[in-house]
Amino acid sequence: MSTILNIETATKNCSVCIAKNGEILAIKELNNGNYSHAEVLHPFIVDVLKEANLTSDKIDAVAVSKGPGSYTGLRIGVSAAKGLCFAFDKPLISIDTLSSLSYAISINMGIIVPMLDARRMEVYAAIFNEEHKKIREIKAEIIDENSFSEYLSDHKVYFLGDGAHKCKEIIKHKNAVFIDNKFPSAKEMAQLSFNKYKISDFENVAYFEPFYLKDFIVIPEKKKKPTF
Secondary structure, three states: OOOOEEOOOOOOOOOEEEEEOEEEEEEEEEOOOOOOOHHHHHHHHHHHHHHHOOHHOOOOEEEEEEEEOOOHHHHHHHHHHHHHHHHHHEEEEEEHHHHHHOOOOOOOOOOEEEEEEOOOOOEEEEEEOOOEEEEEEEEEEOOOOOHHHHHHHOOEEEEEOOOOOHHOOOOOOOOOOEEEOOOOOOOHHHHHHHHHHHHHOEOOOOOOOOOOOOOOOOOOEEEEEEOO
């Protein structure tokens, strides 16, 4: 028996759920086109706990989407998860964001390519088979007309996530299928976190950091010329 709080903040979708043995008891999420996680994440946690008739100390673990994704979004989610784990002495579970996103669709045959928007024509993408087994690791890659051609030549390839819109205008192969309005969500985390809980696949709460894939780049402010 396990009751897990799942937190997803890697993209503009702020999503929280409580799940018991992988079955969702309560969920709240918001994707309004903005990064509103700082404002809504903690109220969402309070709401799902209340709906599930639980208090924070009664959960068995906290699961968090580990990335890749938005630097700020990941920091907010991981900070909240670690705070709860420290406060109530609960284990921390991390869930690969793109693996979770791949479960947003089910296919009988073909390839699933979940992808998240990065800078300009770049995406973070991984590749999964129809059983959601990862067959190519996560990469940051720039999209062009030849992207994923080795998979498209032999399979239907299903692109989803907020990075897929970049591909839609460039990849015109007959085997390319674009799935709209799919985002990383705590819904897909529920079963994955339960699977990890059963084998005690936990993170070190003190040292765990999100998986950014790329370094966060701060553009320095231009110095103003002195006036005399």
